[in-house]
Amino acid sequence: MRTPLSSGLAAASMGFLLLGLALRNWQVVLxxxxxxxxxxxxSLAPPPRPRIVAVRSLSRERTDTGREVDVELLIRNEGGSLDLVEIADILPRELAVIRGTNHAVVSLEKAGTLRLAYTVRSQVKGDFVLGPVRVRSFDPLALGAHDVALDLRSPLVVAPAMEDLRRAQLQPRRTRPWFGQVPSRRIGPGTEFWGLREYVAGDEVRRINWKASARLERLFTNEYEGERSGDVVIVVDARRESFVGTEADNPVEHAVRAALGIADRVLAAKNRAGLIVQRQVIDWVPLAFGRKQLYRIVDHLVHVKPGGEWRFSHVALVLSRFFPRDCLIVLLTPLQDRDALTAVIGLAARGYDVAIVSPSALEIERRLRADTEEDRMAYQILAMERANRVAQLRRVAQVVDWDPATPLALALRRMTAWPRPA
Amino acid sequence: MATSRLISPALRYTPLAVLALLESWVVWDLLAVPDRRWIAALSLPFVVNVAFLVLSRASHRRWARWIGLMALGTTYVVMHAFVLGIQLVPALLFVSVLIGQVELRILAERFAPLFLVTLTATQQRQIGGALLRALIRLTIASILAIVIPLLAADLATAGVVPVTTIPTALVLSAGLVAVVLIIALLPSLEPKAE
Known part of the structure; x- marks a missing residue:
């Protein structure tokens, strides 16, 4: 590869020659x-072609946002001696080097080795690839360089951080026939007292209400409210309109974090959880129970990037075709446009139970802007518009207006009931 | 950190000192120009040179540095080609020192800030050796860049330097042909696709 200096020297030489000929001055020609x-x-000593072998190892291949990952790159020179060689382990821009370095300029003798150790951290979730390794051998007079890219790639999956929602009351109102933890308002196996009935043969002895039996001189059995499980479908609005702010601090990133926390909470309470993400494509995970389902949801959430031109009403189509009508829909949207509002009203009209968690794009934007008088005025106007939108939605759904700077659990605790009472 | 031990302050500050020398040289020659109109005209590229070099120093812009050096060279060449007349030895020296300054700066940049890893004693010795070899090649290139044109000039004017003999002329001619052949035939300066 020719460097700018070699081009500059050639141009200077040509310039002197032309000037000398134009002036008919042999000294200028010289x-x-x-x-x-x-x-x-x-050109007598061109840069040697580097023949390098590299091995990269990562302390972990799956991690969470904000957690550090140690990377070690071992390099061995399989070719001749390299006077000056630059080695760079190419990283995705989302990964920040915390300690050590991924870049060095060294001399490498024949069979010489170099170890680059560094620690990276990502503040955003994603499916990243480390590599390739770029090696550049320099000519001593800086006139040329020889580039080689080693196709050494290591995947690193960074999952979103999990919101702690253990104390949040997240449960579907309508239940399914399977045992779970949601009071079903029907008699069945559970822990909450429901009523009394006369003893029938086959009833468990421990369920006999001895006080009532003694008073009425007949055997009575306690009945309990059955605890069953329900279905929760989490819908993440990752349309282009929803992206406001920076790469790490935007409503889509916060919605993904919230979706993971809610999915974890719902699945831990023995409910079924499903996921719909509206991004460049409409992506969904069918309803299922258990830990494996959480991993499926994480895998889908990791790939969420804002984008897409689809109307939000397409989500309703997916819901009606692939999910039962009696599930709770938790919609994670910043409510940036009226499209989401119309979609929610439409879903409620079809009988879906809808709850909305809305990471406020307004609060994110406010933190990014200078605090001038105009900004304060604009904020107040936009806050009023948002409050109107939320008030409209509260007629048909539960709405949590969430400032992403605060924990989601805190915002959910402010709700009186989840979901809205029947 | 290993960086400060590896790179001697001499290598770090030599390019700056050489640049200061070149600037003083041009100012000195500029003061020798008798015509005020020429001084005014030549001051323009000189001011551009100083402004862009200061800008490149402040903002680390490569293009600003290139423009600054080009303006410096232009001031010198135009001043001597049109006003003062070209004295061959100082002119060759000026061009060679200018090239040497660029080479030295690149060497200093390569060997100074990029050593972010802690190096072993063996690696430091290897790098020291590489730096020494690069400096030797640069010195040889600078000497040849002055001597060969001088001998060529001597041939052209027949007798400026008293060492001119028929064998010298033959060796020099062979050398010039070899240089042209090397530049024409060696593919090392062509871009190589991986």
């Missing part, structure tokens, strides 16, 4: 020789 001589000497 000034063309020094750059040519330097170029000629440079």
């Amino acid at each position: 000034l063309a020789l020094p750059p040519v001589i330097v170029l000629a000497l440079g």
Whole structure:
């Protein structure tokens, strides 16, 4: 590869030659020789082609946002001696190097080795690839360089951080026939007292209400409210309109974090959870129970990037075709446009139970802007518009207006009931 | 950190000192120009040179440095080609020192800030050796860049330097042909696709 210096020298030489000929001055023509001589000497010792073998190891291949990952790159020179070689382990821009370095300029003898150790951290979730390793061998006179890219790639999956929602009351109102933890308002196996009935043969002895039996001189059995499980579908609005703010601090990132926390909470309470993400494509995970389902949801959430031109009403189509009508829909949207509002009203009209968690894009934007008088005025107007939108939605759904700077659990605790009472 | 031990302050500050020398040289020659109109005209590229070099120093812009050096060279060449007349030895020296300054700066940049890893004694010795070899090649290139054109000039004017003999002329001619052949035939300066 030719460097700018070699091009500069060639141009200078040509310039002197032309100027000398134009002025008919042989001294100026001779000034063309020094750059040519330097170029000629440079071409006598061209940069050697690096023959490098590299091995990369990561302390972990799956991690969470904000957690550090140690990377070690071992490099061995399989070719001849390299006077000056630059080695760079190419990283995705989302990964920040916390300690050590992924870049070095060294001399490598034949069979010489170099170890680059560094620690990276990502503030955003994603499916990243470390590599390739770029090696550049320099010519001593800086006139040329030889580039080689080693196709050494290591995947690193960074999952979103989990919101702690253990104390949040997240449960579907309508239940399914399977045992769970949601009071079903039907008699069945559970812990909450429901009523009394006369003893029938086969009833468990421990369920006999001895006080009532003694008073009425007949055997009575306690009945309990059955605890069953329900279905929760989490819908993440990752349309382009929803992206406001920075790469790490935007409503889509916060919605993904909230979705993971809610999915974890719902699945831990023995409910079924499903996921719909509206991004460039409409992506969904069918309802299922258990830990494996949480991993499926994480895998889908990791790939969420804002984008897409789809109307939000397409989500309703997916819901009606692939999910039962009696599930609770938790919609994570910043409510940036009326499209989401219309979609929610439509879903409620079809009988879906809808709850909305809305990471406020307004609060994110406010933190990014300077605090001037105009900004304060604009904020107040936009806050009023948002409050109107939320008030409209509260007629048909539960709405949590969430400032992402605060924990989601705190915002959910402010709700009186989840979901809205029947 | 290993960086400060590896790179001697001499290598770090030599390019700056050489640049200061070149600037003083041009100012000195500029003061020798008899015509005020020429001084005014030549001051323009000189001021551009100083402004862009200061800008490149402040903002680390490579293009600003290139423009600054080009303006410096232009001031010198135009001043001597049109006003003062070209004295071959100082002119060759000026061009060679200018090239040497660029080479030295690149060497200093390569060997100074990029050593972010802690190096072993063996690696430091290897790098020291590489630096020494690069400096030797640069010195040889600079000497040849002055000597070969001088001998060529001597041939052209037949007798400026008293060492001119028929064998010298033959060796020099062979050398110039070899240089041209090397530049024409060696593919090392062509871009190589991986």
